[in-house]
Amino acid sequence: MTTVAPSPRRLGATMRRDKWWVQPVAIVTALTLFGIYSIVRIVLSKYYAITAGGAHLQSPFFSPDLPGIFSFKEFRPWAVLVLWAPLGMRSTCYYYRKSYYRSFFLAPPSCAVAGVARRKYTGETRFPFVLNNLHRFFFYAAALVVVFLWIDTVRGFFYHGDFGIGLGNVIMLVNVVCLSGFTFGCNSWRHIIGGKMNCFDCSAVARTRHKAWQKVSILNGKHMQWAWISMFTVGLTDLYIWLVSSGAFHDPHHVF
Amino acid sequence: MAIEHHDFDVLVLGSGGSGLRAAVAAAEAGAKTGLVCKSLLGKAHTVMAEGGLAASLGNVDPRDNWETHFQDTMFGGKYLNNWRMAELHAKEAPDRARELEHWGAVFDRTPDRKMSQRAFGGHTYKRLVHIGDRTGLEMIRTMQDKAVHSDIDIFMETTITRLIKDGDRVVGCFGYRRASGEQISFSSKALVVATGGSGRIYKITSNSQDCTGDGYALAYEAGAELVDMEFIQFHPTGMVYPPGVAGLLVTEAVRGEGGILRNALGERFMEKYDPKRMELSTRDVVARSIYTEVKEGRGTPHGGAYLDVSHLDSDYVRRKLPSMYDQFLELAGVDITKEPMQVGPTCHYFMGGIKVDPDTGETRVPGLYATGEASGGMNGANRLGGNSLGDLLVFGRRAGIGAAADANKLSAVALPAEELTAAQGEVDTYLNGSGTENPFQMHKDLQKIMGDGAGIFRDKEGLTEAISLLESLESRVDKLKSPSPRLEYNPGWQLCREVKNMLTVSLMIARGALMREESRGGHSRLDFTAYSDYWAENNIVVHSKGGYDMQLTPTPVFKRDELSELVEARKESEKAS
């Protein structure tokens, strides 16, 4: 006979038998590794574009190419001026919120598993988490960055002005598709595009917005998957460009 | 010992669709209203209703009108219905449906944005207002919110074990709170019984645990008459496998949406039994057809028939029948968009019930009203799908208004002390008496007797046997005792009185079934397979001669001259085809 007390219990207390702790551990590991990689890259701020052979492949971490556009002479981690947008979008994203509240703040670590006993739980009503309500503004900014990434991607297909395809192009295309899938599956966007309406059929505009809402809802349904996939594609795209531009190997491509 | 006591003008027993509607109506009429139910609010049997609510709105088929609905109801009930009830129901159901929508219910729509209606067995036109396959839930939730925000005191998980009379009049009732076991009494100037049916007298049933016929038995004991108790609707399509879920309902909407019935040989056997209406024939016919197929050796491996929707578009099936899809996937491991279901008859609905005045729901006992499945008359020998939900609203409202009007005429009532003491004594005996009978065992015995002797097909021999077995239970009932003396949420204690009620109901059914020497609607006699002219004109009315001694009286059907033309016209057109 085991005794269980039905009321609040110590951290981690649960009657679950499955390996509930796998997910939080995996998420903490993945997010931490990604964070470290990003910091290294930004501090390094080198090897982010492939220009050999008339190519123009730009790492998504460093797009748009601020030093190029504004002819910045000094070496600074300029990318930060852009990166706040996608970073802000992700850290206020409803999915990421779920995963860090669970995995980092243990509130709760997993369903039906007791979390940290707090003196006072305030959820998203106090600073800093109340700022998560500004998610839509980060979305606007991040959507703009995605536009730049599409420009980069299309430009990448032209080598000295001639159309060509290479492994780098494909990687960049996949990446920008995934990033778009993530960005435009945003819950705030879903709200703005149509979700805020209460009558989907009251005008022609409403009907159009309803259709758009349905499309966004499809993307939104897999927001978590898009979030992870796009995070990896960004990292891998950057890594590819880093390796090629630092001379580790060549980007195989064919110009027509 | 002083017990918790409350005073009301109108007290409603039961928070199913009919009870909620009655309480809302009584409160609106200005009566101080209370509502008591055995389960939690919003969990009554009505939440399970799936298919829809029959109302001749004519949104989908503009040809529909109350006259046709009335005729369909009469034809479905094999003309044993109380004409006035069938009339009121057909006339008022559309308003009740609209009213529900005005209270916030959300139903599926037509392309021009009105309430949509679906086809159902026995209804000439597409008539059932619905939302997916959870119409009962929508109704309950809507009225629950209406009731909670009306001036109604609600007593959840409170079991009523006795109606209390002062002389001839019912002036209140007695029971206990299930959670604490504390006794409670109510006085009421008028009391509405809305306690639903008694499906749990059978093992294979679609009914919820609440359905133990408490209202029938309590009203019987208080001197009310009951009518048509021999007519029990066996729904043709219940799950047959796995054993744990046998009896669980497969909504008629499956057939309404185009489901096809086949036997083990792959034959679409309804062609034999009702080539005109096929799968959408009335429930008694379909149930008997499946039963016959199985009995003659053409059943499926688990002893049923195949019901197939796999020829329909799978998205459509998932959208229109979402809970059926889930139910089979989850409980039987069958994907109904790909393979057929196996189904067989299951006890579903009690056509009979407490005999009431059609317009007000009043019984022959002053101060006692009844409505919903607990009342009888509206459905005759067989109920059409969708007519119950309409019935709950139409007659629930009428009973509420009737009871409130009655209560307004009266000054205070009081519970006679000796009656109260007797009621207390009864529940105490179940808990602390010297009895030895286990209620769980007796319930099982009772279900077996009813299943064997008074099930879907009956004959003299089986019924006589069942009656004598039931009579042998009579003496055991007094010795019922809860296996545990605990007060708090004691399931055995609860079951004691329920078994007693079910025994009363079972006796009425078996005795009525023995008396009615014909086959009609929900009553099929193997030894009298045809209609009888005599019984076509008579309902069986039963009342107590004391204890389990019952008086059964054939009583002419309640007719109305102004409706004769409609009825005759329908009879003619049936003969013609």
Add this chain to the structure above:
Amino acid sequence: MSETMAAGGTRTLQIWRGDLTSGQLVDYTLETEPGMVVLDAVLEIQRSQAPDLAVRWNCKAAKCGSCSAEVNGKPRLMCKTRLDHLPADEPITVEPMRAFPIIQDLVTDVSWNYEVNKKIIPFTPREDLPEGDYLIDQADTDRMSEFRKCIECFMCQDVCHILRDQRMHNKYYGPRFMVRLASLDMHPLDGIDRIDQIADEAGIGLCNITKCCTEVCPEGIHITDNAIIPLKERVVDARHDPILKIFKRNNTRPGKKKPEASA
């Protein structure tokens, strides 16, 4: 036939027995039939071994939401959980919901939920509606219908850490009632501006969208994605969005009026 049915066999259930003051898990062993659900097993134990075992149930068809309990540590409807879907080599634990006070054994006192529900103003038609039948589009119906599928099993309330661990029943209505508020706020004909209630009294800001409610909902309602997050966004429109504020667009909720002082 794809009715893949593991044969029954002997299983052990560890059922929590006790009341508010004390209790423990008690082992019961029984022979099971194929396709049995946890509720079947519990009722069989009640019938044959422990006649005083308290358990709340009614429909046994996953329609009424009475039989919520924690099976192997997770909230489940007992009548919808097949024994053969649970690991065969270990006992099955069955406990009452933790977010509510225990009455007896598996039965908990869920009356708090009914108190919360009373605070929510029911559907109230807009004042500018034309006479006659209500006209509502199927698209709007579909959206509301998801929320109205709720069978009030209160398992989402049970698993929500704000209620379960933080015990903030006085500050947060819980996911079930966010779903209810969403169904009302999104009703095309509803005439009440419910934003203040959603933001203040109901405490939507406390929800940190960790989605456990969605994970346990037996009706498959997307509680967070379709109800809570959209409501949070509506609160942002009304309260947090500086741009809407500058253009004075944050208070335009056509047809909706603030409720009178107290409901």
